[in-house]
Amino acid sequence: MxxxxxxxxxxxxxxxxxxxxxxxxxxxxxxxxxxxxxxxxxxxxxxxxxxxxxxxxxxxxTKDDLMLAVLDQSAITVEAKLEAENAMPFTGKASIRDVVDHLWQIYGQPDYWAVWEIIIGTRVDAGVHQRVLEHRAQSMANVMLPWLKRVDSLTGSVTRSDAAEIFEFMLITIRGLSLERFMDKDPAYFERHLSMLADFVSFRLQSLEQQLAHQETKL
Amino acid sequence: MxxxxxxxxxxxxxxxxxxxxxxxxxxxxxxxxxxxxxxxxxxxxxxxxxxxxxxxxxxxxTKDDLMLAVLDQSAITVEAKLEAENAMPFTGKASIRDVVDHLWQIYGQPDYWAVWEIIIGTRVDAGVHQRVLEHRAQSMANVMLPWLKRVDSLTGSVTRSDAAEIFEFMLITIRGLSLERFMDKDPAYFERHLSMLADFVSFRLQSLEQQLAHQETKL
DNA sequence: TTACATACATATCAATCGGTATGTAAATAG
DNA sequence: CTATTTACATACCGATTGATATGTATGTAA
Missing domain, CATH: 1.10.10.60 (Homeodomain-like)
Incomplete structure (x- = not known):
């Protein structure tokens, strides 16, 4: 002692x-x-x-300073989780589900909701909110980059803007799902919708590829 | 005067x-x-x-009483908007986009965020939060019913639980999208993702139908 | 017109908010 | 070992919170 x-x-x-x-x-x-x-x-x-x-x-x-420090720490944590994932291979449709799961593991974590509380809670205070948004835009770019690289290496034909759009959609759905944690939903509910999201992303990437392949044969 | x-x-x-x-x-x-x-x-x-x-x-x-009154009023407003939509016809894939737009018009309205503020803001107060959740479950059932009827009359083969799942997914995505209003996104951003959502729902309904048709020919 | 209920205003409450001033203990530089 | 800085605690500030007590204006039934 x-x-x-x-x-x-x-x-x-x-x-x-x-x-x-x-x-x-x-x-x-x-x-x-x-x-x-x-x-x-x-x-x-x-x-x-x-x-x-x-x-x-x-x-x-000030309290705002602490809130911004929370955002800093959150960005660091997210980045660390991403690097762990980036070490793993990425091989086609099956692993789309892995990407979705991984995003859910990051953004579906109860602690991550703290970030949204800050974004939403500070929206009236113009000064702080601006800094929060800048912080967030930077973080978002960091998160999306590995995904873009992977889609490039996987298909080689899907454009970056299409891939970015799909990634945005994934995050949107995952954010919507994270709101559901405030209701009393069972784990199967989340599992079902993560699965649907993965199906959709696979379908979307596939149809974009076919579309581009079709255009090339025409030329 | x-x-x-x-x-x-x-x-x-x-x-x-x-x-x-x-x-x-x-x-x-x-x-x-x-x-x-x-x-x-x-x-x-x-x-x-x-x-x-x-x-x-x-x-x-109490303040809580006023908050519950806000939820009551919101439910009435939503129901009124739904009835206006129910009067319109529902004819296949093209109108899926109409459904998505209509849901966005309801749940994407800035005023509707008030409901989420109450759900999230009262989550610590067990007593109030319970009443809020009950209120919400009732409202959700009312909203989903017309959708289920429509899918029934449209396909005749997609099960109710599948249709319900798709509807849940639509609401999840729309909720996620409504969170984006706190960031500085242009209108085109919302339009793109509503369009993607509609594509997905169409695809999902279609593939479920084909699946069931295939099963029937087998029997 | 009288008797009463309902609607609303004013004034104020204890509790709590974010933040500051000041004192004390711990680490570090000379 | 001493001087100084840094870390942290204690005590407190004015402002604001949700809520109440009490007084007044307005509508309504007898």
Whole structure:
């Protein structure tokens, strides 16, 4: 016990800062996801993190600063999950379902809803909302790039704008599904609709390919 | 001017009640849709409605009561829009796009977001949230019924559970699309994805029919 | 016209919001 | 070991929250 106390008290300043900030961000994410933006107060965040509001405001002068830090952390987490996926192979129709599952694993995660709470919750505050949107646009581009590369290597004929459109559609549906988590739906419900989404994407890619092949034979 | 004053002051009690409650509900919807649940306070609602908080609490003892009244009103509005659509014919693939457009006209309306603000905003309060969910389940059943009848009369072979699943998928995508309104997307973005959704539904219905036709020839 | 109910306003409540001022403990530079 | 900075706690601020208490205006039934 004493040793542990001594150990804790011997953290460097940068370690202390990193840990406290991390704890605060995680607490904020948890509260945003479960209670929503409106009920995620600086006091509840501090309590959840096990620090005081003084500590919170020391690291994040305003609540908005903390919210933006949550977005930063979320972007990092998403990127890490994506890189794990990028290491895997991508071989045709069967793996479309894997892509859908993976997107759901990222954006269907309860914690990810924190990001939407911030987007929606800050929409009245023009200043913050603008920064949030910029943040998001950057993140979105990073996420889509690997998909575009994969579709290129897979079909070689589907245009980038078509592939981008399909990717957008996947994210839209997955976002809609994530809203359903606020209702009392069973897991099979989500499974069914992820499956339908994967079917559709496969169908869409296939028909785009055939269309282009047909045009080429004509020329 | 005097006549008008006299006219207004000569409303019956039931008229006064109906008008004031309506004004309050409309104000709440407007604020929920634009500012969100957290920033929709009883005082801002009263101010927006042009009455005092005393009047608000006279008609709706608690904020929750007013929120449930918003859901009631929303259900009525949706039902009215549906009946207008039900009067129109339903003739095959082309009109699938009409159905999608109509659903978007209902659920993509900025004001409808008020309903989601309530669903999401009250999710911590178990008591209210339960009533909200029950309210919603009832409303959903009403919305889906005409679709099921139409698919029946159109194909005659697609099962009800398949048709219901497709309808759910449409709503999921439309909900996801409605989230995009908080980003700065151009109208063409929405048009593209509504079009894709319609394509998919047509494809799905068609392939389900062929599947069933194939099974019948086998027997 | 009287008696009463209903509709609504004013004033105010305790609780809580985001944020600040100030004091103390812990780490680090000299 | 000392001086200084950094991390964090305690205490508190004005503003605002949902809600209530009480008074007044308006409609209605006898």
């Amino acid at each position: 004493i040793m542990k106390k001594a150990q804790v008290s011997r953290r460097s300043q940068i370690e202390r800062t990193a840990e406290t900030q991390s704890v605060l961000i995680q607490a904020a994410v948890r509260l945003l996801a479960t209670a929503g933006y409106g009920k995620t107060t600086t006091q509840s965040i501090a309590k959840e993190a096990g620090v005081t509001t003084g500590a919170l405001h020391h690291h994040f002068p | 005097i006549m008008k004053k006299a006219q207004v002051s000569r409303r019956s009690q039931i008229e006064r009640t109906a008008e004031t409650q309506s004004v309050l509900i409309q104000a709440a919807v407007r604020l929920l849709a634009t500012a969100g649940y957290g920033k929709t306070t009883t005082q801002s609602i009263a101010k927006e409605a042009g009455v005092t908080t005393g009047a608000l609490h006279h008609h709706f003892p």
